[in-house]
């Protein structure tokens with residue numbers, strides 16, 4: 737079979753980029769251990785208020801873990817608990833969130849924190865808050881009549 | 896031509912004759928016979944050239960890579 741010289745060039749180019757992108761994905765998942773925010777951790781959605789750590793939403797310092805703080809959020813139609821929270825700048829934080837009713841979104845605008853909160857599942861995201869400022873949290877999964885008013889705020893303040 | 900009357904018809908005939916004379920150079924008896932030429936290469940655009948396609952493919956490819964790298968740097972810059 738005859739393949740034109742140029743055809744060979746772009747076939748190799750296409751296959752190479754495909755391999756590069758798949759390798760990036762593979763290294764990210766299997767070597768760096770990245771996983772989706774909701775990854776097998778479950779909870780009884782009717783007992784969120786009495787289940788640790790969701791019985792005390794907010795920021796708390798933890799010892800002996802890879803992260804310094806745990807930031808716990810509970811979402812329900814149509815608000816987040818806490819409605820506003822301060823985080824010291826430079827803190828290594830694990831954001832842990834779930835919902836009590838329907839699916840909600842959890843997007844911290846202008847950051848990489850963006851996850852879905854599904855009833856029965858716990859969503860987590862680990863990051864270092866290395867920029868000071870106010871960050872708006874918005875629900876980006878339509879959840880009902882008050883969806884557009886469902887917000888919260890993270891204030892990253894100089895420690 | 897008939898409906899324009901005989902003057903037009905005459906003029907038309909004149910023109911036809913003049914053209915005939917010009918194109919045959921007046922040599923009516925030595926009109927060349929049409930020759931059927933064989934094995935001639937048809938002159939067409941060379942559509943087998945894939946240069947434009949190559950350039951197009953690389954333009955799309957580089958655009959994809961540029962946007963991917965852009966988004967990756969945005970991802971690295973944010974927390």
Ligand SMILES: [Cu+2]
Pocket residue numbers: 813814839840841875876877878879883886
């Ligand atoms: Cu919502």
